[in-house]
Amino acid sequence: MKRLLIVSDLFAPSIGGTETVTDAMATNLPKVGYQTTVVAPAVAHKTTPYTEKSQHGYSIERLRSFSPHLQKNLRFGFRPYKQLVQYLDQVGQPDIIHANNLFPLSRAAIKYARRHNIPLVIGSHLMPESITFGLSWFKTLQRGLNRFGWRYIARVYNKADIVMSPTNTGIRYLKRNGLRVPTRAISNGIDLLTNKPIHTDKTILRKKLGISGDLVLMYAGRLGVEKRIDVIITAFAKEYATFNAKLILLGDGNARKQLRRQVKNLGIEKNVIFTGYVTDHERKREYLAASDGFVIASPVELQSLVTMEAMAVGLPVLAARAGALPELCQNEVNGFTFADGNTNQLADRMFKLLSSEKLRQKFSKASLEIISQHDITDTWKKYDEMYAEVLEKYKK
Secondary structure (H helix, E strand, O other): OEEEEEEOOOOOOOOOHHHHHHHHHHHHHHHHOEEEEEEEEOOOOOOOOEEEEOOOOOEEEEEOEEOOOOOOOOOEEOOHHHHHHHHHHHHOOOOEEEEOOOOHHHHHHHHHHHHOOOOEEEEOOOOOHHHHHHHOOOHHHHHHHHHHHHHHHHHHHOOOOEEEEOOHHHHHHHHHOOOOOOEEEOOOOEOOOOOOOOOOOHHHHHHHHOOOOOEEEEEEOOOOHHHOHHHHHHHHHHHHHHHOEEEEEEEOOOOHHHHHHHHHHHOOHHHEEEEEOOOOHHHHHHHHHOOOEEEEOOOOOOOOHHHHHHHHOOOOEEEEOOOOHHHHOOEOOOEEEEOOOOHHHHHHHHHHHHHOHHHHHHHHHHHHHHHHHHEHHHHHHHHHHHHHHHHHHHHO
16 A cells, blocks of 8 residues: 655644544545545644654544634644654654644645655645635725735745646636646535435424424534624525524524624524534534525635535535635536625525425436535546546656
């Protein structure tokens, strides 16, 4: 087996898209011939590098870390290069290194790969806009920082042999800002077998989950400020009474308190359900299958695993026309898109979707057709092809 070292500051117990993707890589790439090890930050109160086994059987090397106090369990590597060198001196150099961002651990891995002539792939799973979102009141500064961020990312990623992103949108952003090395767009994919539609009647599922109401819309994912869940709530408040509808917000995050306050101020507490984190996969699927549509207003998605999961159970999608979301939500094909932050337009789209069962059935069928192109089995085959190409280059 070829030895693959996957490096990411964003990793469990932190929760997010990159964390999920990194775990999926380490879990599944052994199926196509790679012995995987993840290098990640140590959890809180651990000061010495240590090795642990994941629940899926791969090794995790935890290096010293610090907390930026931005969100729960988020940590970054602290002076990681020397630690990484010491670790690889002990276990031997990998055949290939895959860094999943440009934070300290990944920067150390990039430096190590270039100094030791090891094939290097970098995964692009981050938009600067997700970091600068809090500066939205200072548009000029925010735009300037976003431009700087994308150019800086491209400059760092130009050290790779290949840069991959889960969407063509992500590749376009990078090339527009100076990326020159070869690229691949490879969907993160989802397991279509474990995320297939649930054919139990929605009424039965809602009763099981304690959901009343005639129609149900749902958002799932981190309740972060940059996810613009406030836009969803404001739009929902305009339409819920017409349809006796419920809105489910599945997840948790740093915006939870202000979202609850917004719901209270709008007087819709009885119609909005905060579930908190739902770690049980089947329970999450039941919430999705009990819903009539999935809504996401985040402008900072390079893909969206939760949107893919919603599509896999056959949900129509309402999505912001921003980032890479239009690659999944195709306007008037499997749902509607709306202008970023436009609550009136989203409310109009909600009205159209909830008004027509025939339209929901049409969009549901289209969602299943689109998501069929994102089977995770194909993802690992494409990763293997990408790695093989880089390894062949080094042989020559």
